[in-house]
Amino acid sequence: MDGSDAAALTDDVGFLLSRASGLVVRASNASLAGHGLRVRSYSVLLLAADSVEGVSQRELADVLGLDPSQVVLLVDELVTAGLVERRPSPTDRRTRLVVATDAGRVARARAGVDVDATLTRQLAELTAGEQLLLRELLTRLVAGGRAAVRV
């Protein structure tokens, strides 16, 4: 008994994760607004731009933890903006590969600078070592969470 239950909520890891995520997403969206992007569309663009032959929408859904139907809408948005295009897969006619256009790669690079700077600013509370530690802890949490969901 040390009175610690007075902070039952603000000490809750779930609550803290939600708050921290909200702060980062909000700031990231603000820094992406000038590029006509938001966190989710930027993530899709990033994965497309950083791959050589393109990414299937199924892969995007898996990596991003989104439903395939959401990926369709995000890709539609990027296609309209001229930042990616859908190409037929040479090996599977069901699959469509999402590939960044030249404009998409430029946009990804420019937006990346801004969003990375924003994140750096938000993580400034932590030392470099702590940031790595946080990344590792979150990675294991996410990996475990996904496994648990599949059970």
Add this chain to the structure above:
Amino acid sequence: MDGSDAAALTDDVGFLLSRASGLVVRASNASLAGHGLRVRSYSVLLLAADSVEGVSQRELADVLGLDPSQVVLLVDELVTAGLVERRPSPTDRRTRLVVATDAGRVARARAGVDVDATLTRQLAELTAGEQLLLRELLTRLVAGGRAAVRV
């Protein structure tokens, strides 16, 4: 140059925070569904039930990081369910104190058992020490983020 940019997104702390938060919120909502609650309404109920004289809606908004207008709706919902009630503040006629009813305290306790068990399961990937470390890192991140927003 070690090829580490191939994981540019999945190594991104912002992305990991968003994923981890999503997993925890989803699981928490599932464990609260049987109690007629969701994460946000449960948080309001918790703060009301754990306070002696009640909490003002302004305080709730501050602690939860929500807009006051959202707090109104969440409190409305809990009032309808008979879990909290609004009482006039004895010192400020603008302020309305949110107080848990007896039913609300019972619901908070029961729901708390379920949601805590769910979180424990999700954090099982980490040792007790790592969980404390994660909490501390997130606490500092959230505190810093809030300060930055105020600038």
Add this chain to the structure above:
DNA sequence: TATTGTTATACTCTATAACTATA
């Protein structure tokens, strides 16, 4: 003048179901 609570509105995100075309 500033603060507390409220109403209203629009947009984003999340969750599902049903469907097609291919494998």
Add this chain to the structure above:
DNA sequence: TATAGTTATAGAGTATAACAATA
């Protein structure tokens, strides 16, 4: 039968603006 993609829809969460009552 199962998988990749698509369409549609509803509900939850977020973001703002404007307002009344009170300090």
